[in-house]
Amino acid sequence: MKLYGYWRSTTSFRVRIALNLKGVSYETIPVDLVAGEQRAPDYVALNPGKGVPTLILEDGRVLTQSLAIIDYLDATIPEPPFLPEDPFERARVQAAAHTIAMDIHPVNNLRVTAHLKSRYGLAAEDGIEWFRHWMTEGFHAYQALLPANTTFSFGDKPDLADICLVAQLYNAHRWGVDMAPFDRLLEIEERAFTLPAFDAARPENQPDAS
Amino acid sequence: MKLYGYWRSTTSFRVRIALNLKGVSYETIPVDLVAGEQRAPDYVALNPGKGVPTLILEDGRVLTQSLAIIDYLDATIPEPPFLPEDPFERARVQAAAHTIAMDIHPVNNLRVTAHLKSRYGLAAEDGIEWFRHWMTEGFHAYQALLPANTTFSFGDKPDLADICLVAQLYNAHRWGVDMAPFDRLLEIEERAFTLPAFDAARPENQPDAS
Numbered sequence: 530m531k532l533y534g535y536w537r538s539t540t541s542f543r544v545r546i547a548l549n550l551k552g553v554s555y556e557t558i559p560v561d562l563v564a565g566e567q568r569a570p571d572y573v574a575l576n577p578g579k580g581v582p583t584l585i586l587e588d589g590r591v592l593t594q595s596l597a598i599i600d601y602l603d604a605t606i607p608e609p610p611f612l613p614e615d616p617f618e619r620a621r622v623q624a625a626a627h628t629i630a631m632d633i634h635p636v637n638n639l640r641v642t643a644h645l646k647s648r649y650g651l652a653a654e655d656g657i658e659w660f661r662h663w664m665t666e667g668f669h670a671y672q673a674l675l676p677a678n679t680t681f682s683f684g685d686k687p688d689l690a691d692i693c694l695v696a697q698l699y700n701a702h703r704w705g706v707d708m709a710p711f712d713r714l715l716e717i718e719e720r721a722f723t724l725p726a727f728d729a730a731r732p733e734n735q736p737d738a739s
Numbered sequence: 740m741k742l743y744g745y746w747r748s749t750t751s752f753r754v755r756i757a758l759n760l761k762g763v764s765y766e767t768i769p770v771d772l773v774a775g776e777q778r779a780p781d782y783v784a785l786n787p788g789k790g791v792p793t794l795i796l797e798d799g800r801v802l803t804q805s806l807a808i809i810d811y812l813d814a815t816i817p818e819p820p821f822l823p824e825d826p827f828e829r830a831r832v833q834a835a836a837h838t839i840a841m842d843i844h845p846v847n848n849l850r851v852t853a854h855l856k857s858r859y860g861l862a863a864e865d866g867i868e869w870f871r872h873w874m875t876e877g878f879h880a881y882q883a884l885l886p887a888n889t890t891f892s893f894g895d896k897p898d899l900a901d902i903c904l905v906a907q908l909y910n911a912h913r914w915g916v917d918m919a920p921f922d923r924l925l926e927i928e929e930r931a932f933t934l935p936a937f938d939a940a941r942p943e944n945q946p947d948a949s
Contacts, residue, residue: 577883578838590827593884594841597833604826616814617800623807628788631804635845644872649861662854673787674803 530555533575533583535562536735537703539634540595541582542696545735547599549726550687551606555584559737562639580640596630599689611689622683625674625690629697633667637700660704664697668711681717687724695721699732740765743785743793745772746945747913749844750805751792752906755945757809759936760897761816765794769947772849790850806840809899821899832893835884835900839907843877847910870914874907878921891927897934905931909942 532548532555534541548555560566560581567579576583576593584592584601592598603611612619635641637660645651645659671694675682682690698718701708708715721727732738742758742765744751758765770776770791777789786793786803794802794811802808813821822829845851847870855861855869881904885892892900908928911918918925931937942948 578842578877578880580842586827592827592830592834594830594834594837596841597830597837600833601826601830604829616811617796617802619814620802620807620811623810624802624804627804627807631806631841631845632788632790635841636848636851638846641846645855645859649855649859649865651859655859662858667788670788 531585536738539696545730626693629693741795749906755940836903839903
């Protein structure tokens with residue numbers, strides 16, 4: 530498979546973790562979001578949302594949207610599963626994952642902050658405050674959704690929620706979110722990075738890292 | 740079941756459509772987002788994300804996040820299915836659904852525009868322009884993801900993508916998005932509202948509509 534992504538994109542980071550956990554080898558094709566490569570016509574033909582990631586399957590078929598890609602991987606490569614089998618437990622894990630994937634990430638997306646700056650004149654420091662605000666709100670909600678006494682978010686193995694969490698925490702560190710209220714999330718992150726699948730997916734380990 | 744929601748919330752609208760399509764009768768418990776009821780401690784105990792919807796199952800268990808709730812309904816009540824069985828087709832429908840649920844809706848969420856106004860001084864008309872901008876971008880992407888010659892988004896029956904689309908179109912009309920480029924989306928909407936499940940879920944048909 531081929532993964533179009535960007536080293537610092539947290540949605541690309543999610544899919545890298547998922548591919549690694551499933552044991553899929555893939556080729557990285559960097560899309561430089563800062564240079565605007567996601568708006569090049571050839572790329573938009575693959576990904577009309579002008580975002581990353583985009584996954585090209587072995588037969589050339591194209592998938593977009595990180596959580597849809599991860600669902601495909603989970604449906605076609607059963608082990609290890611990313612969601613519990615029980616419908617209620619499955620929905621609980623997804624609710625936590627979506628607290629990050631819907632309530633934090635889209636609002637902090639590069640295209641949103643770029644638009645805030647170019648159209649409404651927000652200063653760079655306002656952009657950083659913006660990032661911190663939504664992450665702090667979202668991490669409180671995420672932490673409140675977790676059951677007690679688990680080593681990862683919902684059990685003793687990483688799942689879809691952990692994939693979203695660990696990727697988002699990269700941004701939290703990058704933008705200096707005060708993590709004092711979120712000890713439990715940092716413990717999950719530390720545990721995740723002892724696994725090669727998470728470690729190899731780190732932004733700084735990608736070929737386009739600079 | 741009991742559904743905590745708000746008549747104009749598009750995520751509540753999604754879950755109402757899903758409940759109706761699955762033939763689930765439910766009680767509506769209004770949460771007045773404009774009055775800030777989503778931040779009341781009793782409600783936050785149910786929904787730490789301080790959002791709607793929240794679904795209370797018959798046995799009292801609680802689910803949050805609209806797409807996680809819809810996944811639960813689809814897993815426990817198989818007919819009619821909201822996603823195709825084939826993993827690739829399933830991921831394609833989800834990608835379109837997420838184009839709305841991740842790329843449009845979170846950025847246009849009431850809490851985001853309220854924060855833009857209170858913290859950064861955006862004027863009311865800037866807020867409307869903000870809504871229109873993200874919907875226009877997202878609808879172009881959504882429309883480009885659709886296969887040719889379907890009556891609903893991906894086939895001849897409504898699925899998860901249609902649920903997200905129809906709910907979002909309510910906001911598009913409300914905020915005056917120029918729909919000229921989106922004839923196909925309007926045709927899907929018109930077809931959907933011929934179905935009682937969609938029609939009964941309309942914001943104006945809810946007990947808290949004003």
